[in-house]
Amino acid sequence: METSDIYILCIEDEQEVLDAVVRDLEKLEEQFPVETATSAEEARSVIEKLLENGKKIGLILCDHILPGDNGVELLIELHKNEQLHASKKVLLTGQAGLEDTVKALNEAKLHHYIAKPWNKEDLMSVSVELLTDYVIEQEDDVLPFMGTLDAAKLSEFIRSGRNVSDS
Template identity: 45%
Template sequence: MNKYLILCVDDERDVLDSVVQDLDCFEENFVLEAAESVAEAKSLIEEYQQEDVKLALILCDHIMPDQTGIQFLIELNENSPTTQARKLLLTGQAGLEDTVEAVNHSSLDFFITKPWRGDELREIVKSQLTTYMIANEPDLMPWASVLDTEKIFAAMAKKRADYGE
């Protein structure tokens, strides 16, 4: 079932380690990776695409060297292999203008402020992954026990009704 990637990007190692630790409960069913730069993140995405592992969710800091998180999320949204990925911004420093730009480009699915609470972060990620799977995974049944069971079953029922099964 590990054909989907969760990627966390932050140039501060301590923050990155905390995020990954908070999300390690997803490792059983997803590939969980961390990158300290946009360049490293791009390299990981490319590497996993070659192994047919799709980017399901990216959790990205905004203020980073070379390229901002929002610029990166907009870029991912415009790239066909990553356009469907759920894009979350985790930051304490993105200004309203930057955030509006990301929202207007349909490049941001959720905004999380630092500091965050681990349980809230897990719930947000679970919800976003559920949305991703419903939109992109033809066989939802294996995900019912991992993600939002109620939403997964509702989506399965809707698919059956739509196809007259």
């Protein structure tokens, strides 16, 4: 499996929780390198560094309660960045109220809400589905992702997108 230039970013202030998320996404890490941040401030600098190096961010998993700006504020801010427009955004939290969640949905185009404590399989399947959508929308060649992501959905895209042919 070749490492792609699509990154997964996890933002979470509690180190043990952050470790758990990374561990649950282990199977994806081979192809989608995982970066972590423990505050909004750190997340911004990680993102800046990745984008500077020509990397892409396919998936952002963000906790709501963070030191400094909270998760929803951060996601709304990130969504305004054109290079992160296509990135799939997930709120992974137990404490975001209805108002905050609606705000994230409307203003950051939140793709998914995972309630804590999460189930390992759910986190994995949500991540796989969102990354599958991301590569379908963003990548010219989806073949390298079939082994890790949703192969049926990607095959269907190849068929219906009519973007490959005999040569």
